[in-house]
Amino acid sequence: MVKRKLRDARVLVTGASSGIGRALVCELGRRGARILMTARREERLQHLQQDLAKSQIKTHYVAGDITDKGLRQSLLVAAVECFGGIDILVNNAGVGAVGKFIESDEARLREIMEVNFFSPVELVRVALPILQKGINPMIVNVGSVLGHRAIPQKSEYCCAKFALHGFSDAIRAELVASKVDVLLVSPSTTRSDFFRSLLAGRQEPQGAVVSRGMPSEVVARLTANAMAAGRHEVILTSGGKLLVWLDRLCPPIMDRVVSQWGH
């Protein structure tokens, strides 16, 4: 566990156009980090860059789809061009779906796994040679409480977040010798665009106020605190901690409890 200064850290943040990623760019920018951000919606990245420039926070962006191998490679090229390397990679981009597995299909499962699991893992693969030369390097994977305890109606999303959890644990142990830290952040329900961008299920209408859950800004502050403290795993809410604790203590009871959800 290495405490690190975020001032001047060179950070790559995925999924920066809304919600947690956007809030994290603002939080890290305020703390003096140098940021390269990415997402598909370029106009949002441009506006965020302009907003932050008003507070003398300089950012860079490369727009594109994180599932595109070419985009992942150009992110690293841009990081080297802008900063000479990176110290922190934040894998935050994600998407979900709600609905019964039996009513779902292979395309949905594959898309969720591509965005939430294969893309961050493959971004780690291309970033590692550069990260290993960074200062107090760190990989931050934004998982979910649902990567600790699965629930019905979100089978694909739970699979992806469990996989990201497993990858984080494995790579953390593997990278001890090369001194690259790995932090798994597990938010609970968060106020963001997430429930407006679902691939399936009842979507919140665009423009609707998402009032459930922790504000993205609080998730971002707690995440930045965990990064600075060199934490390896952080579950952000007491409800999330209780869910995980009860599940470890007595899985059959939790199986019965969660089987009632979503009906």
Ligand SMILES: NC(=O)c1ccc[n+]([C@@H]2O[C@H](COP(=O)([O-])OP(=O)(O)OC[C@H]3O[C@@H](n4cnc5c(N)ncnc54)[C@H](OP(=O)(O)O)[C@@H]3O)[C@@H](O)[C@H]2O)c1
């Ligand atoms: N909201 C919650 O309740 C909650 C709870 C636990 C964990 N999380 C996790 O937190 C992370 C951030 O989610 P959020 O709540 O902030 O949701 P959000 O507001 O919908 O943000 C998702 C971000 O991911 C980007 N993204 C999605 N698909 C992409 C793709 N194919 N290529 C590139 N970027 C893509 C989106 O940008 P573009 O659409 O512009 O590409 C957006 O910037 C996700 O990993 C999510 O699983 C969320």
